Amino acid sequence: MLRLCVAGSGGVGKSSLTIRYLRDEFTEYYDPTLEETYQKEIEYAGRLYDIEIVDTAGQEEFSSFRDSSLATGDAFLILFAINSQASWLEMKELRSKIIEDKEQPSIPMVIVGNKRDLEDEREVESDEILEYCNSFSIPYIETSAKTGLNVQEAFQLIYGQIHRLQAHMLERTLSKKPTKGRRKDCKIV
Ligand SMILES: Nc1nc2c(ncn2[C@@H]2O[C@H](COP(=O)(O)OP(=O)(O)OP(=O)(O)O)[C@@H](O)[C@H]2O)c(=O)[nH]1
């Protein structure tokens, strides 16, 4: 099963983004995560795939959980919060760590600047973000788990990266169910 890890430091909104994506819900209540795994059937380019979304731990005290979640990840949504310079620095460290550990050149990744609704409190400037993302050719998107802004789009972006960089991996996860629109009136005789 293809494992998509949602990674980033504590409190940046990994669980909120995941829950907004899966259930279209949001809560202000903060409950630090150890690890949550969800099965999800996704549609990409007209085909259905079964993947696992892993909501990883961000808090330092749970770093052993985080490390084992990340080690088994195939693709990564790496988050920071646009109103936290510290989370931006930690995101950069995390990206390097994932690259080093994997020893594999083409790991599907998307960088996500969450909490876009808190633009007034922005601590990380767009120019700096774009320069960094461009230098590694990693797509970048700003989201708000609170308002729902760009949440679906962020997941579509990582599916596109998986398709582009690891198409064979995606093939193995093809859903057993028939693809939408397949003609039901065909009979093989
Ligand atoms: N304003 C705003 N608050 C958000 C957003 N996303 C998450 N939050 C809030 O930020 C806090 C932390 O959110 P979580 O989703 O639990 O963060 P996390 O990254 O999963 O945290 P850990 O599991 O500890 O690593 C909660 O109080 C959320 O309500 C957002 O887009 N905008």
Ligand SMILES: [Mg+2]
């Ligand atoms: Mg969490």
